[in-house]
Structures are given as C-alpha cells and as structure tokens.
Amino acid sequence: MAHLLGAEGLRLEYPTKVVFDGVSLGVDEGDRIGIVGRNGDGKSSLLRMLAGLVEPDSGRVTVRGGIRVGVLAQADDLDDDLRVRDAVVGDLADHEWAGDARVRDVIAGLLGDLDWEGPIRGLSGGQRRRVSLAALLAGDHDVIFLDEPTNHLDVEGISWLAEHLKRRWSAGSGALLVVTHDRWFLDEICTATWEVHDRIVEPFEGGYAAYILQRVERDRQAAAIEARRQNLARKELAWLRRGAPARTSKPKFRIDAANELIADVPEIRDRVALQSLAVSRLGKDVVDVLDAGVSYGDRLVLEKVEWRIAPGERTGILGVNGAGKSTLLGLISGTVEPTAGRVKHGKTVKVATLSQRMSELDEHLDEPVRVVISNLRTSYTIGSGSKAQELTPGQLLERMGFSSAQLSTPVKDLSGGQKRRLQLLLILLDQPNVLILDEPTNDLDTDMLAAIEDLLDSWAGTLIVVSHDRYFLERVTDQQYAILGGRLRHLPGGVDEYLRLRREQPQRTGANAATSAPSSGSGTGSTSPAAPTLSGAERRAAEKEISAIDRRLEKIQGEIAAVDAQLADAHDDFERIMGLQRRRDELVTETTTLEERWLELGEAIDG
Template identity: 70%
Template sequence: MAHLLGAEALHLEYPTRIIFDSVTIGLDEGDRVGIVGRNGDGKTTLLRMLAGKLDPDAGRVTRRGGIRVGMLDQADELDTGLTIRETVVGERPEHEWAGDPKVRDVIAGLLGDLDFDAIVDDLSGGQRRRVALAAVLVGEWDVIFLDEPTNHLDVEGIAWLAQHVKRRWPANAGGLVVVTHDRWFLDEVCTATWEVHDRIVEPFEGGYAAYILQRVERDRMAAASEAKRQNLMRKELAWLRRGAPARTSKPKFRIDAANELIENEPPVRDTVSLASMAMQRLGKDVVDLEDVTVTFGDRTVLDGVTWRIAPGERTGILGVNGAGKSTLLSLVAGTLQPTSGRVKRGKTIKVAVLTQQLAELKDVWDDRVSDVIGRQRRSYIAGGKELTPGQLLERVGFSSAQLATPVKDLSGGQKRRLQLLLILLEEPNVLILDEPTNDLDTDMLAAIEDLLDSFPGTLLVVSHDRYLIERVTDQQYAVMDGTFRHLPRGVDQYLELRAAATAPPTAKATSTAPPAATRLAGAELRAAEKERAAASRKIDKVNGQIAELHERMAAHDQSDYVGVGALAEELSALQAQLEAAETRWLELEELLG
C-alpha cells in the first residue's frame, strides 16, 4: 500500500511531564485507525501533530507530496456571523454542491433538522459540533483526522457517520484517524488501533474487540501488568467473545492464548444472584406506569404509555433528542407527575439518578476527594467482594495523589466517576443513568461497566453509546412518537424503525417491495392472520405468567438459594419465550401491513 504520512522519533514535553518520547508511526492508503488511551495521555496531542496543527519538540512528521489533510478539532471554532450554508459549502453555487451526492449525504445525515440559513452563533453546542463535522466531511481529503466526532451525535447519527466513512473511499484508498470513546464505532470502522500510553504509541490490528484480545494476550505474556487491570480486561474480553463473537472473527492474528484466559471465566453478570438480591431489596413492586400521558402546552410528549418495571430489570432506552426519554425517567424518579394516567410506586424503592449536570458534587465542590469519600459508608459489596471507598476509587482510576485534590480541580472524567461512586455508596435499589459515558475513556468505561455488573437492583440507562447499552442492559425500548416500544432485536431494530419513519415519501412509494396486500392472498393470508392472532395471545399469556412468577419469587424464602435459582431459571425461560413471540408478531405485522 502507498504511504500517506509518517511520524519519526517524535518527542514532546510540557513543563511538568514528557508526553511522547521517540514515537515512530505511519499511515498507509486504506488505513482506518482508532486511537485509544486514558484521558490526558496524549491522544488529541498525537492527532494534532500528525495533522500539522502542533509541532513536536523533536522528530518530524512527513507527508506524501500533494496529499490533502482535513481535521475536526475539539474546539469547534466556527467563523462568527456566517450561516450554516456558508460554513459548510462556502461560496459554491447551489447547483454545484446540491448536485454532489457526497455533500447531499452529509447535509442529510448531520444537518437535516437545522435551518440551513441560520447563523452559527445562535446554535447550541451540539449543533455547532455537527456543523463543524459537516464542514470537514464535505471537503475532498486524502486523510481525515477526527477528534471525538461522535460527541453530540445520537445512535442514528453515529450509525450514519460509520457508514459514511466506510464508503467514502475505495477499500485501499484514503486514510482515517479517529479519537473516540465510542467502542461500537471503533469496531465498525477501524482496521487498526493505536493505544497511547506511557509516552509511546502501541499499534494493534483490528478494531476495539480485536484490540482487547491482543491487549489481554500482551499482558499475559509480559506478566508485568497489575492484577486488577488484567482481571478487568479478562472480563471485558469474556463479554466480547460471548456477546459479540462476529466482532472477533475477522482478525488474522493468533488468539489461542487469549482464549485460554477466559476458558473458565464466568458470565459478566450472575443473573440468578442478582435477581435474588433485587427481590430481597425491592419486593415485587418497583414502578408501574399505567396509561400515562404527559403534555406540555399543546405538545403531547408521551401518549398512553404503560410500563411495569420489574425487580432487577436492566433496560436501555433509545430515542432521538426531544423524544421524551428524560420525561419518562422523571416519571419513574417521581420528579414529574403525569397529565393523565397513574404512576404506582413500590414502598421500598430508593431511586438515584446520575444526571449530566454533576448535581451531586455541588455541595462538596471545595472539599478534598478523600474527605468526601470518608464521610460515606465504610464498605461496599461489588462482585461478591467487600471494598472500601478508597479501593472503589482506585478501581475506577483514582491515584493516591488525587485523593488530596479538591473536587473542583478534578478533570471532567474524574468528576463523573466520583459522582457515580457517591451514588452507589448510597445503595439505591433503582439506578437511572442519563448519558453516563460523557468524559470517560475506554478503560474507565470498562471499569464503570464492571461496577454496574454487580449492581443488585433495577438499572435504567439512557445513552447514545451503543456499546454501553448492549453491554450493561438486557433489553432495550424506544421512545418514538409518544409511544414506548419494546425492541426484541435491540439497537438494529431501532435504527430500522427510524430509517422507515424518516424515509421521504418518494422513497417509500418507489420501494421494490410489493404492497403487503399483494404479498399474501387466499390461504396464505388467512394463515398469517391466524398466526399473528395466536402470537398476540401468546404474548398476553406469557406476560401473565411472568407477572405471576414475580409474585412467587417475592413470596419465596430468599434463603432457599436452590429454590430461588430454579425460579430465576424459569423466569429466564419465560422471557425468552416472550421475546420470540414478540419478534414473530412484529414480522407478521410488517408482512400483513
């Protein structure tokens, strides 16, 4: 493959520390590289040096003659006074840019909900970020550097961006280097991963899943990695191998040694024990939303929503911004009353909400971390082990030196981790997470997910991070057009529903699929209608059996672990039956129209 650019013996240091020392790395045609590493280790710095935005103290970056380089920086610096149109397409005549399929794709994918003639100064931070990304993507570049491009994008936007960069160049042309904490995006797009750590850049083959495999094998062979970090990565690897085997089938490197590490690794969550503990702490009643409607003025946000939340339920909630996700969670948390309908709350529930505003830290802003933690509980049970608050802090990346740091001086990611720990130490039995991945690198995300694996209560998560949703929740729902819809096939099904809902009328009218009424006729049509009715009855029946089983579990002697385990297995089987029936009902519904 032809060489695009390279870095040779890069050295960079600040007054307090050395960032890079003798780093040599290269980018070839067709490379799609993801950069990972802890916050503060130099990921953005490396990107800016390679893009020519920052000069190293020593060494050099060389580029092939004539290559064009574009970059999305974190700063979102947009010229003031310009419209979105002027910022994205400049002075190009409309017939010129509108006739370019790539430009149309970028505008539709990122800016479809914005007024193209709006002034960029009046936009929100998230909107400005999308405009900046669009301005880069409409350009003709041989190499594109993207620094956290998925920030402020929802699940649909991230899926669109992945497809755009995958088809932007032919397979063996162009180059992409991206810094992101979105692990699904790394897996979907990248052919190589560079880990920035300890003043070096270490290359790995493949996306995030492949990187984890190689990293665990590297740690095992080196036998020098600290035990807690290796154990955490083994758990992450076990989930990647069991939960998403297709991701790890592509790498060409030898993974036998890595597989040996997880041969006896248990599932990431002990569902039987968690179900038992959840029933002990919550009883059978958590929160029931019954035919709930919420309106604000003339706008109906939720319309006739019914949701019965079970003890130990782990649910991910999807939806576009403004769809009503926060409204739904406010009903669960008890901070909002419905316009109509009923919210029934269990007597023993204790709800905690991890907000995006770091509200839990306001009262301790000037206190040292050690003092804040010292006022909390003396121990916490995680993964069957009793940990002190200090050990919990260490587990999520706090060093002993940082314990003396005032809360206000922590980084964004450190504040986020401290916020979650303070909530967990209060031992809620219903935990609501609203975009919990903000400001966290991939290692810290894995550490947070490890803590959540042992949370013995009901967990509700709203996030645009697809990897997190699939990793820590067992089922997904979507808030769409005021309704609350179960997604048996998860995020993929949500994206399909959104694509169908947002397709232009002409696209729907010219679909190659024949109308539902002409697909089936006669005996086939009657058989399908009969099967749909049967599937509907099956769903109602199994839902009733699940409700009855929850009551039996609540009444059962919780010290009878064998009996509780049998009931939990019965519940798992019923939930599998329900998912299968719902999936079949959806298929028949689409077939019959």
C-alpha cells in the same frame, strides 16, 4: 500501499509531564486507525502533532506532497455570523453542491433537523459540533483526523457516520485517524488500533475487539502486568465473544484463541443471584407506569406509556434528541408528574439518578476528594452470596481509577472524567435500589468504561440507562426500549431493530429539504448494492476454501512461533537475524492476505 505521512522520533513535553518520547510511526493509504488510551496520556496531542497543528519539541512529521488533510478538533471555531449553509458549502452555488451526492448525503445525515439558511449564532453546542463535522466531511480530503467525532451524536447519527466513513474512499485509498471512546464505532470502522500509554504509541491489528484480544495476549506474556487491568480486559473479551454477535467475523483460529483465553471466565453477570438480591431489597413492586402521558402546553411528549418495571431489570432507552427520554426518566424518578394516567412507586423503592449536570458535586467543589468520601458510609458491598465483597470508599475510588495522590485534589480541580467517576461513587454509596444513568459515558476513556461496567455487573438493583454509546448500552443492559412518536416500544432485536424502525419513519424536516435540489442524477450514495447470492455449488466451494484457509492460518501461526524462538537464540548473528526477520515478514504478509480472503468468502456466504 502508498505512504501518506509519517512521524520520526517525536517528543512532546509539558512543564510537568513528558507526553511522548521517541515516537515513530507511519500512515499508509487504506489505513483506518483508532487511537485509544487513558485520559491525559496524549491521544489528542498525538492527533494534533500528526495533523500539523502542534509542533513537537523534537522529531518531525513528514507529509507526502499534494496530500489534502482535514481535521475535526474538539474546539469549536465556527463564525457566529455565518449561516449553516455558508459554514458547510461556503460560497458554492446551489447547483454545484447539490450535484455532489456525497455533500447531499452529509447534509441529510448530520443536519436534517437544522435550518439550512439559519445562523450559526443560535445553535446549541451539539448542533455546532455537527455543523463542524458536516463541513469537514463535505470537503475532499486524502487524510481525515477526527477527535471525538461521536460526541453529541445519537445512536442513529453514529451509525450514519460509520457507514459514511466505510464507503467514503475506495478500498486501499484515503486514510482515517480517529480518537474516540465509542468502542462500537472503533470496531465498526477501524482496521488498526494505536494504544497511547507510557510515552509511547503501541500498534495493534484490527478494531477494538481484535485490540482487546491482542492486549490480553500481551498481558499474559508480560512479566510485570497489573493484575486488575488484565482481569478487566479478559472479562471484556468474554463479553465480546459471548455477547456481541457481530464480533465473530474472524478466522477460526482467532476464535479458537479467544475461546481458550476465556475458558475460565464466568458469565458477565450472575443474573439469578442478582435477581434474587434485587427482589429481597425491592420487593416485587418497583415502578409501574400505567397508561401515562406527559404534555407541555399543546406539545404532547409521551402518550399511553405502559411499563411495569421489575426488580433487577436492566433496560436501555433509545430515542432521538427531544423524543422524551429525559421526561420518561423523570416519570420513573418521580420528578415529573404525568398529565395522563399514573405512575406507582413501590414502598421500598429508592431511586438515584446519575445526571448529565453533575449537580451532586456542587456543594463539594472546594473540598478535597478524601474529605468528601470521609463523610459517607464506611463500606460498600458488591456482589451477592459467597461472592459478596465489601470495599471501603477508598478502595472503590481506586477501583474507579483514582490514585492515592488524587485524594488530596479539590473536586473543582478534577478532570471531567474524574468528576464523572466521583459523581457515580457518591450515588452508589447512598445505596439506591433503582439506578438511572443519563449519558454516563461522557468524559470517560475505554479502560475506565470497562471498570465501571465491571462495577455495574455486580450491582444488585434495577438499572435504567440512556446512552448514545451503543457498546456501553448493550454491555450493561439486558433489553432495550425506544421512544418513537411519543410511544414506548420494546425492541426484541435491540439497537439494530431501533435503527431499522428509524429508517422506516418519514424523513426529518429541515436541512433535508436542501438535499432535494436537482442534481446530475447519481442519488444520495446512502445505499450499497446487495451482495450476489451464491449457488449451491459456489457455496460449497467457498466453504471448502475457508476450511483450507483455516488450516493454513493455523500452520502459519506455528511457523511464526518457531521463527520467533530462533530469533531469540540468534543473538549477534546479524545475517541470520535478517534472514529470519524476512521470513517472519513473509509469513505475516501471507496471514494478512489469507485473512482478507477469509472475510471476503465469509461475507459472500452470509450474503
């Protein structure tokens, strides 16, 4: 594959911190790279250096001549005086942009609810973000850098973006580098993962699930590793193997390796124990929403909502922006009164809401973190029965990623992610038995999301979650509902069923009208041809070939292990080392080729 850009010996230093030191890496055609790491470790800085927006203190970035690079940064640089259409397609005539299937698809996928001829000035922050993303994707680029592209997108928009990026370039061409905390998105589009930590960039093969597997293997072999981080990673791996069916499209030897790693990992949640404790804390009656509706003037938001929420129930709520999710949460918490029907709350119900506004911190902004937590209860119990564990607020803070030094930091000086975690801590220490989480994943990195998920696994109470983060939603809830046309609908098929129902709904108004202009007739490019159906003989041959590939892959892993052992003993024998390294590279290349063939055969059989 052709080389597109590379970095050699990058060093980046701020007055109080060295971010990178001696980082070298490269990007080739066909690469789809996800960049992960803790907040503050330099993910966005790495992206900006590679994109040429930040100069490293030493080292260099080289780009192949003629390469077209596109960047979506976190900052908004749109001109308020432009129209939406001007920002996306510039001064192109209607017949020019409307004749491009990709541009029409981008407009329909991201801007369907916006006024195509309207000004940028009146748009919300989320709408401006979508216009910036649409402007980038409407262009023709060889390499695209995306910094948190899923921010302000709902589940439907994130699904559209993933599909667009997967079909944007032909196989083996173009390159994508993306910084995101959306783990479903990483797994859906990325073929490689770079972890930024401790001034280095460590590469891993595959998307998020494969990265977690390799990280656990790395952690098991490392001499000095943080035990808590390893346990969280192993627990998340257990979820990836047991709770996410889409993650199983891996060669058999990979699945066997994963199963061996999680053999002694218990189920993610002890549902029986949690349900029993929830009933003891809540009784049988929690919140009953009975034929309820809410109207604001002539606008009907919700109607005929019937939902009897049970103790210990863990439910995710889906819906487009403006569908009525916040209104439904208000009915449950009691902050919104129904205009039709009624809402009945149990006598022992204590509802707490983790809101997007973080208003719980307003009165504590000038106080150090240690002062804030000293005014709260002295202990917090997680788990139940023999597994119950009491934590002090300080231990809980440590579990949620705060260092001892950060306890002296005033709340107003905390990062967005730290404020989010402190907000959740204040709510949990108040011991509610019904917890509502409204977009809880904002400003949190993947490791911290895993820590919060682990904490919620042992929380005994009723949990209601609204989130555009599909991974988080599926990870912490046991069932999902959607608000469609003002009605609450149960989703036995989960998020996939919701996306199917949304596709079947009438098209949105707004910028979609712009995409209906006459074109040269190639369509929107939003569908892909169905996979051919195999005959019985072809299926048997494919299954036989898969079995042969599994056997060869397992043998190759043994050969690679033997080569590694010989390399460890080679010491100063340069010629022998070079010969062994060549042999190892050949085995790795053969592994990649066989895995790609395995996946092709698997897709053909599934089709």
